[in-house]
Amino acid sequence: MGQDGVIFVAVGNGYRDLACQAAASLAMSNPGLPVDIFTDGPLPPHHVFDQVHPIPAPHPRAKLDCFARSRFDRTLYLDADVLVLGPLGDLFSVADRFPLAMAHDVRRRSPLVRQGHAAETPYAFPQLNSGVLLYRRGEETAAFFAEWKRRYDAAGHLRDQITLKDLLWDSDIRFYVLPPEFNLRRTPMLDAWEPLDARPTILHSHRLLQHLRGRGQRVTTVEEIAALEREALGREWQAHVGHPGPVPAGIDPAARFGDVDESFDSGL
Numbered sequence: 001m002g003q004d005g006v007i008f009v010a011v012g013n014g015y016r017d018l019a020c021q022a023a024a025s026l027a028m029s030n031p032g033l034p035v036d037i038f039t040d041g042p043l044p045p046h047h048v049f050d051q052v053h054p055i056p057a058p059h060p061r062a063k064l065d066c067f068a069r070s071r072f073d074r075t076l077y078l079d080a081d082v083l084v085l086g087p088l089g090d091l092f093s094v095a096d097r098f099p100l101a102m103a104h105d106v107r108r109r110s111p112l113v114r115q116g117h118a119a120e121t122p123y124a125f126p127q128l129n130s131g132v133l134l135y136r137r138g139e140e141t142a143a144f145f146a147e148w149k150r151r152y153d154a155a156g157h158l159r160d161q162i163t164l165k166d167l168l169w170d171s172d173i174r175f176y177v178l179p180p181e182f183n184l185r186r187t188p189m190l191d192a193w194e195p196l197d198a199r200p201t202i203l204h205s206h207r208l209l210q211h212l213r214g215r216g217q218r219v220t221t222v223e224e225i226a227a228l229e230r231e232a233l234g235r236e237w238q239a240h241v242g243h244p245g246p247v248p249a250g251i252d253p254a255a256r257f258g259d260v261d262e263s264f265d266s267g268l
Contacts, residue, residue, distance in 0.1 A: 003034065003071075003072050003073050003074075004033065004034075004072060004073070004074045004075075004076075004092045005033065005034040005035065005036060005050075005070070005071070005072035005074075005075060005076075006023075006026060006033060006034070006035045006036070006075070006076045006077075006078060007035075007036045007037070007038065007066065007070050007072070007075055007076075007077050007078075008022065008023060008035070008036070008037045008038070008039075008049075008077075008078055008079075008080060009037070009038045009039070009055070009062055009063040009066045009077070010037060010038075010039045010080050011039065011040050011055065011058045011059070011060070011062055012040070012041070012058075013041065014209070014211075014212040015080045015209075015212075016037075016039055016041060016043060016080075017044075018080035018081055018208060018209060018212075019037055019039070019080040020043065020044060020047050020048060020049075021083075021208075021220065022078060022079075022080055022081070022082045022083065022084070023035050023037070023047075023048040023049060024048050025082075025083045025084045025085075026078075026084040027048050028084075029084055029085070029086050029087050030084065030087055030088055033088070034050045034051075034072070035048065035049050035050055036049055036050060036051045036052070036053060036070070036071065036072075037049045037051075037052055037053070038053045038054070038055050038062070038063075038066040038069070039052065039053075039054070039055060040054070040055045040058040040062075051071070053066070053069065059157075060157075061152060061157070061160045063077065063130075063160075064145065064148060064149040064152055064160060065149065067133070067135065067141075067145045068141070068142045068145045068146070070137065072137065073136070073137050074092045074095040074096075074134070074135075074136055074137070075095075075134070075135055075136075075137065076088070076091065076092070076132070076133070076134050077132070077133040077134075077135070078131070078132060078202070079131035079132070079204060080208075080209070081131070081204065081205060081206060081207075081208040081209045082131070082132070082202055082203060082204045082205075082208070083202075083203045083205075083208070083222065084201070084202055084203075085184075085200050085201055085202065085203055085222070086199060086200065086201050087201075088201065089199075089201075091134065091182065091201075092134070094134060094176055094178075095134050095135060095136040096136070097174075097176070098136075098174050098175055098176040099135060099136045099138065099140055099141050099144075099173055099174055099175065100133070100134070100135050100136075100141065100144070100173060100174075100175040100176070101133075101134040101135070101175060101176040101177070101178050102128040102129060102130065102132065102133050102134070102175070102177065102178060102183070103128065103129055103132060103177060103178040103179070103180055103182060103183035104126055104127075104128060104129065104177060104180075105126060105127045105128060105129040105161065105185075106129075106185045106186060108123070108126045114126060114127070116162060116165050116166050116169075117151070117155045117158060117162050117163050117166050118151075118155075118166050119165070119166040119169050119170060121165060121166075121169050125165070125169060126165070127161040127162070127164065127165045128161065128164065128165065128168065128175075128177070129161065129183055129185070129204070130160055130161050130164055131183065131204050132178070132182060132183040132202055132204060134178070140173060141173075144167070144171065144173055147167060147171075148160070148163060148164060148167055151163040151166065151167060179198065180198070181198040181199055181200050181201050181202075182201050182202050183202055183204050184200055184201075184202060184203045184204060185204055185205065186229065187203070187205070187222065187225055187226040187229050187230075188226070188229055188230055188233050190226070203222060203225070205225050205229075207219050207224070207225045207228055207229065208220070208225070216228075
């Protein structure tokens, strides 16, 4: 077994700051696990990274250029807007059997997450979220990442998950879909989980970067994220009661399979 490690890719001061916060949360529950960052600028003096690698040509999806440059045999890539809640356990062992592993994205009824570029896939094959990506170093994954970048460029720099979905559909590469606790996008899910259902491990929330998008004050804790998401969930139910799932008090259950109003932005 080769070396395991985690990488972040951060372009700009705001994302570098978030990556430092995410890496600190990782170090608290996974001491000794090597962590690198690919970035385009200086880090704070007391950063938590083992190695810092330059990004020669920064762009919004620079991670596509950096995956294959990881020095680790088994790599876990994390977006900057994550908090690691507990030990990763035996997660890396998945990469011994599958070259790639990711979790499904959320909002799978939305056209945004169902969108492809050159391939039409069934509803049951939605986009996978590229913010938590486990992979094994090798020629197969290097070729996959090169083709992903080629398709991303050819598509006109659409969201990287659009061309990722196409490529996974077309490719013969073996990949595994991680359970949601390794890419937890919705803290209200925790309210429904029973004690033996799952072990929340990686929280991945856009709430952590809302201050960079002018959508509110900076949040740094799970408790703050959970409060904001519960409030947003209530607003979303009121805006389009057609969403399937548990029906909150005051919502007509018969309406939950109606059309979704995609113009509403709950921030979830």
